[in-house]
Amino acid sequence: MPDDPTARELSSAPNDARPANTLVGSKSEDELKSSEESIGSESSKGEPNWKPAKRKSIFLQWLPLWVRKLLRLGIQTAIIGVLLTLGVATFYFIASLSYDIGEIQKMPERSVIFDIDGKELATLHGENRRLISRMEVPDFFVSALEAREDKRFFDHSGVDLRGVLRATIRNASDMSFTQGASTLTMQLARNSFNLREKNLHRKLIEIAIALRIEASYSKDEILSAYVNRIYFGSGCHGLEEASRRYFGVSASDLTRRQCALLVGIIRAPHACSPLRAPAKAIMQQDEVLARMVTEGTLSPEEALNIQASDLGLTASGSGAGGNRALQAVRRHFEELIDARDIRNGGLRLQSTIRTNMQELLEAEAHAFLEAIPGSPEIAAVCIDTRTGGIRGIVGGRASGNTSFNRALDARRDLGEIFAPFVYAAAAERGIPPRKGQPVTLGREIGTEDLINLMERFGFRGPFLEGDDLFRGGVSATPLEVAAAAATLTAAGQKPRTYFLRQLLNSDGNQILSIGPSTKSAFASTSVRTALETQFSVDEPRILLGSSPSKTDAWAVWLGSKRTICLWVGHDIPTRLDSPSILFPALQESIQRLGAARPKLDAASQAK
Structure with a gap:
């Protein structure tokens, strides 16, 4: 087909030259056809190919946008806060599991010597x-403790939320950590596990432990553990020891004023100790009574009557004991028991000391020196x-150095009192002893043999x-x-000397x-011969003499029930x-001691 010149010109013409009825961007016939086919296809399925737009929520649409954003932020923050709180609570609960709650009832006591x-x-x-x-704790003490330290003790579960809120507000206003809102249970946790730091971490651990304590023990058990553990100053741990130390009575016999004072010094036991600062202690007592009046536990008239009553403050109670008899018992005790068990305390030591005999020895020693x-x-x-049980011991002057016990540690020459031991050695070797001739007898026995025989008596020299x-010339x-x-008196049977009769733990088990x-x-024939050589039948069996250098004087009472030895001399010979x-004077002292009949307690008559 021949080309049409007109059509070729139109197709090659620019867009601006196109006919006016041709729209820019209009779809081509192929595109329109494709679109129609697509619509026809969807219509044939009966489903549209578009989706309706989502309707926006009209919730709080009437609020300004900035308010809605603020609410949304608050809700998100609250959710995060709850999650963080649960996380922190879980963390500290798990951390508290490392503490053995049973420790609150395991309190070391001092070991006691009887x-x-x-x-x-x-x-x-x-x-x-x-x-x-708990039955031995006065009810007034408990009431005072509630008023001063934890007025909702019997109502909360270890943590007083109102107290925590009050302390938080106070600490925030003061920009410090002075208010702790500690309940009695929290104080018990702190003292049981030595949680002393003042910071938030310690407080949260304390709270977690307190909650576990409350879940494991009754209120009476918690209260009992508290009053036994708390420190009251002047070395007194627990209510009973403080009662004896400050007032000379058991806790069950405390007066109302004494109870108030002891509760008052709990917060500052060292600074407000009644023995160190009685004025401060009484001031704390008055604050406790005032608090009880505020809480309605006491009337103002009752508080005034309590303040006017006698306080009965003393400086009694147990001390460490400074005499050498106790020093000797301690030393013997420490030789037998593991050091760790000693430090833990709580032991009951029954010694062989008889108090009446000990007092007689001390009195006689003092009178002699005077x-x-x-x-x-x-x-x-x-x-x-x-x-061989040691009934009494004096190691030196009362004002002297108690660490050196001359009865145990001072080795001095025997001199003249050595003679009957030589007589016994001679009889043991078949040599008839002769009174007043120890040197002659010694030569017959021989130095080496005599030393061996003296060691059987327990002499350790030097010789x-x-x-x-x-x-x-033998030191002992x-x-x-x-x-x-x-040994001479007991028919040749040498007794082992000892201070400690039995040892019990805090539960009374041996x-x-x-x-x-x-x-x-x-x-027995040898020692009997020695005694018959030394003493006449009716003569008291007393050895009296001095060392060869005249630096030491000795007196020994040989009795069938007790044997007594006195030594006098100087530390530097x-x-x-x-x-x-x-x-x-020495002979009179030993005679009085030997003839004395100490009054025994009824319980000791059979011992």
Whole structure:
């Protein structure tokens, strides 16, 4: 087909030159046809190919946009806050599981020393505490404690939310951490696990532990643990020890004023100790009474009557005990028991000391030193002849150094009192003893053999040699002399000396028991011969003499029930003054002690 020139011109003409009825951007016939086919296809399916627009929520549409955004932010913040709170609570609950709640009832007490009759002598290692039950706590003390420390104690579950809110507001206003809102349970948690830091972390741990305590124990059990654990100053842990220390009575016998004072000093036990600062203690007592009036527990008239009553403040109670008898018991105790058990305390030590005999020894030693010239030292020891139990011991002047016990540690030459031991050694070797001839007998026995025989008596020396030894050149402590003398009296059976009779734990269960123990040292005929050589039939069995250098004086009572040894001398060996006064006084002292009949408690008659 021949080309049409006109058509070719139109097709090649620019868009601007196209006919006016041709629209720019209009669909071509093919596109229109395709669109019609598509519409026809969808129509045939009966489904539109478009979706309706989502309708916007009309909730709070009437509020301004900025208010709606603020509400949305608040809701999101609250959700995050709840989640964070749950997370923190979970964290601190898990952290509190590392603390053994049972520890609140495990409180160390001081170990206590008793004499052989069960009389308390002193306390030593451990915290100065005596445990009591809830029934022994006065009701007035509990009321005062509630008013001062935790007025909703019997209502909350370990945490006082109102108190926490009040403390939070106060701390925020003061920009400090002075208010803690601690309940009694929280205080118990703090004191049981030594949570002393003042910060939020410690407080949250304390709260978590308090909640666990409340879930595990009754209110009475918590209160009992609290009053037994809390510190009251002056070394007193627990209500019972504080009652005895400050007022000389048991907790159950406290007066209302005494209860108020003890509650008052809990917050500052050191600064407000009644012994250190009585005025501050009374001020705290008055604050407690005023608080009780505010809470309606007391009337103003009752509070005034309590303030006017006698306080009865004393400085009694148990101390550590400074005399050398107790020092000796402690030393013996520490040789037998593991150091860790000693530090934990709570032990009950029954010693062999008899209080009446101990007092007699101390009084006689004091009287003797007052009666003689110069200023010598003195040591004395009394033992049970049959068992070896030490009934009393004096280690030196009362004002002297208590760490050095001359009855146990001072080794001095025996001199003239050594003779009967030489007689026994001679009889043991078949040599007839002759009174007044220890040197001759010693030569017959021989130095080496005599030393061996003296070691059977318990003498440990040092020993001199030859005639110096036979004249009494052997050093021994007063306790060794007493044990050797008891061997003479007890038919050659040497008793083991001991201070500790039995040891009990805080539950009363026996840990250790030490009974009498003897061993055969000499034949009974040998010691009987020695005694018959030394003493006449009706003569009191008293050994009296001095060392060869005249620096030491000895007196020994040989009785069937008790053996007593006295020593007089100087720590630095010095010749004794006025022997004409000293020896008669020493003989009188040993006779009085030997003849004394200490009054025994009814419980000790069979011992």
